[in-house]
Amino acid sequence: MSKRTHISATVNGDPVEFLTAPSTTLLDALRDELQLTGAKEGCGSGDCGACSVMLDGRLVCSCLVLAVEAEGRRVETIEGMAEGGQLHPLQQKFLEHAALQCGFCTPGLLVAAKALLDANPDPTETEARYWLAGNLCRCTGYDKIIRAVMDAAADLRQAQRVIA
Amino acid sequence: MAQLDYVAPTTTDEAIKALGGGSARVLAGGTDLLVQMRAGRVKPERIVDLKRIPGLIGVRQETGGFVIGAATPGAVIAEHAALVRAWPGVVEAINLIGSTQVQGRASLAGNLCNASPAADSVPAIIAARAIAVVVGGKGRREVPVDAIAVAPGRTSLAADEFVLEIRLPPRPARSSDAYLRSIPRTEMDIAVVGAGVSLTLDAAGVVTAAHVALGAVAPTALLVAEAGAAIIGSRLDEAALERLDAAARAACRPISDKRGTADYRIKIAGVLARRAAQIAHRRASEA
Numbered sequence: 001m002s003k004r005t006h007i008s009a010t011v012n013g014d015p016v017e018f019l020t021a022p023s024t025t026l027l028d029a030l031r032d033e034l035q036l037t038g039a040k041e042g043c044g045s046g047d048c049g050a051c052s053v054m055l056d057g058r059l060v061c062s063c064l065v066l067a068v069e070a071e072g073r074r075v076e077t078i079e080g081m082a083e084g085g086q087l088h089p090l091q092q093k094f095l096e097h098a099a100l101q102c103g104f105c106t107p108g109l110l111v112a113a114k115a116l117l118d119a120n121p122d123p124t125e126t127e128a129r130y131w132l133a134g135n136l137c138r139c140t141g142y143d144k145i146i147r148a149v150m151d152a153a154a155d156l157r158q159a160q161r162v163i164a
Numbered sequence: 165m166a167q168l169d170y171v172a173p174t175t176t177d178e179a180i181k182a183l184g185g186g187s188a189r190v191l192a193g194g195t196d197l198l199v200q201m202r203a204g205r206v207k208p209e210r211i212v213d214l215k216r217i218p219g220l221i222g223v224r225q226e227t228g229g230f231v232i233g234a235a236t237p238g239a240v241i242a243e244h245a246a247l248v249r250a251w252p253g254v255v256e257a258i259n260l261i262g263s264t265q266v267q268g269r270a271s272l273a274g275n276l277c278n279a280s281p282a283a284d285s286v287p288a289i290i291a292a293r294a295i296a297v298v299v300g301g302k303g304r305r306e307v308p309v310d311a312i313a314v315a316p317g318r319t320s321l322a323a324d325e326f327v328l329e330i331r332l333p334p335r336p337a338r339s340s341d342a343y344l345r346s347i348p349r350t351e352m353d354i355a356v357v358g359a360g361v362s363l364t365l366d367a368a369g370v371v372t373a374a375h376v377a378l379g380a381v382a383p384t385a386l387l388v389a390e391a392g393a394a395i396i397g398s399r400l401d402e403a404a405l406e407r408l409d410a411a412a413r414a415a416c417r418p419i420s421d422k423r424g425t426a427d428y429r430i431k432i433a434g435v436l437a438r439r440a441a442q443i444a445h446r447r448a449s450e451a
Contacts, residue, residue, distance in 0.1 A: 005170070021168070022170035045203075046195055046199060049263065049265055058239060059265050060265055061195075064193075064194050064266075066191075066194065066211070068172075069172075116264075132264075133351040134262065134265045134266065134352065
């Protein structure tokens with residue numbers, strides 16, 4: 001048994017502390033130590049994107065991050081996306097467009113799509129498809145996902161205009 | 165995994181000490197190392213995370229050139245506007261590596277030191293005549309990036325050495341570069357062939373300097389001096405492009421595998437070298 005290290009980090013805005021072995025991935029620590037089971041393990045090799053989270057503001061695969069690397073870092077997961085009982089517009093649009101079937105890829109796709117819209121509020125469909133190329137979905141054929149993302153982007157731009 | 169020790173030094177000296185003795189591996193973005201550990205292909209006893217050393221993440225301009233910290237991820241490199249202007253080929257090559265998620269972690273020095281013959285960034289930085297600054301127990305040395313990989317998965321670095329930064333040289337006026345790769349799909353794949361070209365033009369549009377590098381056609385990425393020489397003194401007319409194409413093909417020593425046959429790779433290497441040279445020429449004309 002490897003020795004365990006004490007890690008302090010910020011997850012979805014809250015300070016968290018946990019113990020982890022040096023070889024444990026951030027994904028396993030989120031799921032097993034912090035009970036945040038939204039991020040999923042699909043491939044474990046960075047190909048499928050089901051474990052997508054934000055690490056210090058960058059979209060990453062949490063299966064390719066060691067939990068010990070999170071010391072002092074800021075992590076955002078799908079669990080932080082809805083505010084209170086209010087779904088994020090992307091989550092709402094995924095429901096309206098039925099942009100999921102089994103749902104396994106959905107948390108990763110939502111985290112990745114939010115990162116896209118935060119960086120680029122007005123992406124072309126091609127930009128959205130390339131940005132999300134690292135998130136595999138074996139059910140939908142992607143069309144509904146792209147429609148949901150483009151629709152959410154339009155709504156978010158409209159909301160920005162209203163605020164402005 | 166059995167006993168594994170993780171250290172995150174904050175100075176290069178501490179990192180060098182941590183790498184000495186026992187089997188240790190350097191961690192930058194982890195997008196190769198963690199996959200290899202999981203597959204059991206590497207079994208380090210210690211991981212030395214370089215990312216807490218000041219300067220290891222970031223791009224800075226120095227004496228006319230650019231210095232890219234060894235652990236700088238592709239996403240950070242792509243956001244550096246001056247670097248994108250000066251070295252569009254280097255940046256487009258780095259940004260072809262993996263997905264958005266991988267770009268958030270994967271580093272330039274990691275792509276170099278993973279020593280894959282098909283690494284996308286490597287032909288581009290070889291054509292750029294980039295220098296890797298290597299530090300270790302015996303001190304600091306500057307190594308042309310084409311001398312880092314010696315075989316698939318093997319580098320010329322000693323056990324206690326690591327790449328601290330990659331330096332791109334100052335850019336004369338009317339210089340630019342380009343990188344192209346061939347893959348069977350449009351995204352998220354490994355190069356069947358890659359070609360990087362960097363060149364400089366005079367005021368009349370004549371090529372005065374040119375470097376050509378090829379990936380995935382030999383055990384390591386190749387600097388093809390004959391291919392660069394083939395277009396110097398030309399305006400990249402058809403005769404010059406034919407010489408470039410022939411020189412690129414002549415340098416190839418590829419294998420046949422599921423991604424492509426040796427004959428296919430040789431032919432495509434010539435085609436990509438031509439097209440990359442034309443893109444670099446157009447960019448340099450507009451620079």
